[in-house]
Structures are given as structure tokens and as C-alpha cells.
Amino acid sequence: MREDSIRLGQFLKLADLIDNGAEVKPLMIQGEVAVNGEVETRRGRQLAKGDVVTLGGEAVRVS
Known part of the structure; x- marks a missing residue:
């Protein structure tokens, strides 16, 4: 990631x-996307370095 933040x-x-x-909106409506352990429903949420995004049992850290 080259910028200070990125949209979810x-x-x-x-x-x-x-x-x-x-694919994003239906997954969010179903509550399958989490950021830092909390369900996220905003597709445009700004993520920062260090945030952890979870979907379908996979967790990825923003770096």
C-alpha cells in the first residue's frame, strides 16, 4: 500500500x-466482513496500516 489509507x-x-x-455489498449485508474484529457494513470505510480485515475465515493485515 503506497497511500496512507485505502477503501475497504x-x-x-x-x-x-x-x-x-x-461481491462486496452482499457480503457486507450478510455480516461476513470484519475490520479489527468488528463487522463492517461500509464499503467505503478507510483502512489504515495495521488494520486487520477478515472475510470467510481469512484475515489480512493492511501494510
């Missing part, structure tokens, strides 16, 4: 947790 939807794609942006 973009990060999910970059981390290969989803194939395309259209």
Missing part, C-alpha cells in the same frame, strides 16, 4: 479476498 472495497480486491467489486 479496494483492499478486498487487492488482497484477492473477492474477484470483483460487485
Whole structure:
């Protein structure tokens, strides 16, 4: 990550947790996306270095 922050939807794609942006909203509605252990429903949430995103049992740290 080159910037100070990245949007959650973009990060999910970059981390290969989803194939395309259209997948994000249904997953969030179902409560399957968490940031730092808390369910997140905002696709545009800004993530910072060190945040941990979890989806489907996989956890990825923003670096």
C-alpha cells in the first residue's frame, strides 16, 4: 500500500479476498466482513496500516 489509507472495497480486491467489486455489498449485508474484529457494513470505510480485515475465515493485515 503506497497511500496512507485505502477503501475497504479496494483492499478486498487487492488482497484477492473477492474477484470483483460487485461481491462486496452482499457480503457486507450478510455480516461476513470484519475490520479489527468488528463487522463492517461500509464499503467505503478507510483502512489504515495495521488494520486487520477478515472475510470467510481469512484475515489480512493492511501494510
